[in-house]
Amino acid sequence: MAPKLRWRDPIGRxxxxxxxxxxxxxxKNGLQDFQLDIVMPTLNGVDGMLLTATGDGKSAAFMIPILVLQEMACNPLEYxxxxxxxxxxxLVINQRRASQEILSKRLNSLVYPHSHTAKRMSQTLEGWL
Structure with a gap:
């Protein structure tokens, strides 16, 4: 049976x-509102685009859905x-070569065998954001 709740519902946020x-x-405050505004549709399977200033948290916004889904897969009864x-x-498309190289190095540090948990990925993510 398909889930009755949707990510856009308050319970999703x-x-x-x-x-x-x-x-x-x-x-401590979690995600910023603009990050949640792009993360929620993404978790519902809707494509999105985020344009904001350098350093605002775009990298976090596109990595968060993966962390959320992996955590839920590891602990399904908690959610x-x-x-x-x-x-x-x-899939991330970035037309700036320097940004691609930096992001590629950071994302490669998040590539783990399936046996690793979302917690391990979050430790790596926290270290570079």
Whole structure:
């Protein structure tokens, strides 16, 4: 049976913030509103685009859905019945070569065998954001 809840519902936002605060404890306030505004549709399977200033948190905004879905896959009974996948992927298109090289190095540090958990990925992510 398909999940009855959607990520755009208030419970979706609350669940995302709960997971972020669990995985990234130094982010005491969780995600910023503009990050949640792009993360929620993404978790619902809708493509999106985010334009904002350098250093605002775009990298976090596109990495968060993967962390959220991996955490939910690792601990399915802890979270509401929201849409999920066990092997999330993310495609990022960036036309600036310097940005691509930096991002590529950072993202490669997040590539783990399936046996690693979202917690391990979040530790790496927290170290470079």
């Amino acid at each position: 609350e669940t995302t913030q709960k997971i972020i605060k669990k995985l990234l404890p130094t982010w 509401p019945d929201l849409p999920r996948t066990s092997k999330p992927i993310r």
